[in-house]
Amino acid sequence: xxxxxxxxxxxxxxxxxxxxxxxxxxxxxxxxxxxxxxxxxxxxxxxxxxxxxxxxxxxxxxxxxxxxxxxxxxxxxxxxxxxxxxxxxxxxxxxxxxxxxxxxxxxxxxxxx
Amino acid sequence: xxxxxxxxxxxxxxxxxxxxxxxxxxxxxxxxxxxxxxxxxxxxxxxxxxxxxxxxxxxxxxxxxxxxxxxxxxxxxxxxxxxxxxxxxxxxxxxxxxxxxxxxxxxxxxxxx
Numbered sequence: 001x002x003x004x005x006x007x008x009x010x011x012x013x014x015x016x017x018x019x020x021x022x023x024x025x026x027x028x029x030x031x032x033x034x035x036x037x038x039x040x041x042x043x044x045x046x047x048x049x050x051x052x053x054x055x056x057x058x059x060x061x062x063x064x065x066x067x068x069x070x071x072x073x074x075x076x077x078x079x080x081x082x083x084x085x086x087x088x089x090x091x092x093x094x095x096x097x098x099x100x101x102x103x104x105x106x107x108x109x110x111x112x113x
Numbered sequence: 114x115x116x117x118x119x120x121x122x123x124x125x126x127x128x129x130x131x132x133x134x135x136x137x138x139x140x141x142x143x144x145x146x147x148x149x150x151x152x153x154x155x156x157x158x159x160x161x162x163x164x165x166x167x168x169x170x171x172x173x174x175x176x177x178x179x180x181x182x183x184x185x186x187x188x189x190x191x192x193x194x195x196x197x198x199x200x201x202x203x204x205x206x207x208x209x210x211x212x213x214x215x216x217x218x219x220x221x222x223x224x225x226x
Binding site for chain 1: 144146148153154155156157158161163169171172201203205210211213214215217219220
């Protein structure tokens with residue numbers, strides 16, 4: 001079974017600064033998808049960014065980018081120019097050949113004014 | 114508007130009283146799934162369905178039932194709820210049998226006393 005590990009339960013960052021959230025995963029598969037989801041206080045699950053394992057280029061979505069290291073099984077999320085609205089729980093997730101998402105335990109990010 | 118809806122959003126019940134949480138999507142998605150979210154554990158999959166009358170167990174299926182009689186609906190049934198099923202529940206849907214992206218409902222907060 002795949003596992004996803006987020007080793008930072010809580011993080012904080014000053015507004016306008018850059019922060020990186022860590023995620024590692026364990027799998028024997030070669031083709032898979034990785035995701036970062038954001039869960040603000042409203043509890044809604046919002047997809048932030050997606051990375052296909054077969055793509056070498058790191059995915060980017062505006063202020064959000066990933067550092068995907070396939071050999072190291074690492075998938076970190078970088079948030080640039082942090083905004084107060086980025087305050088949320090962030091979940092890393094993995095989807096392989098099995099038709100299910102496996103989530104990490106989450107990182108609570110607080111953006112400080 | 115494309116969405117996944119869940120009802121009820123909040124529910125407090127007593128041990129042993131059967132309940133159903135409904136989930137409906139209007140995007141004609143084949144794949145639907147239920148997750149529970151608990152502090153420190155992230156989201157864990159309960160059951161999923163790849164199409165009408167096709168369901169399968171996720172990581173934590175004990176104490177839950179599902180059915181998929183119509184493509185748009187995927188209710189979660191707790192025949193005899195217990196306090197350890199107190200949790201935040203999410204329904205999600207996606208295109209195809211192994212979707213690249215899942216769309217989440219707003220969540221249902223269940224408390225079993």
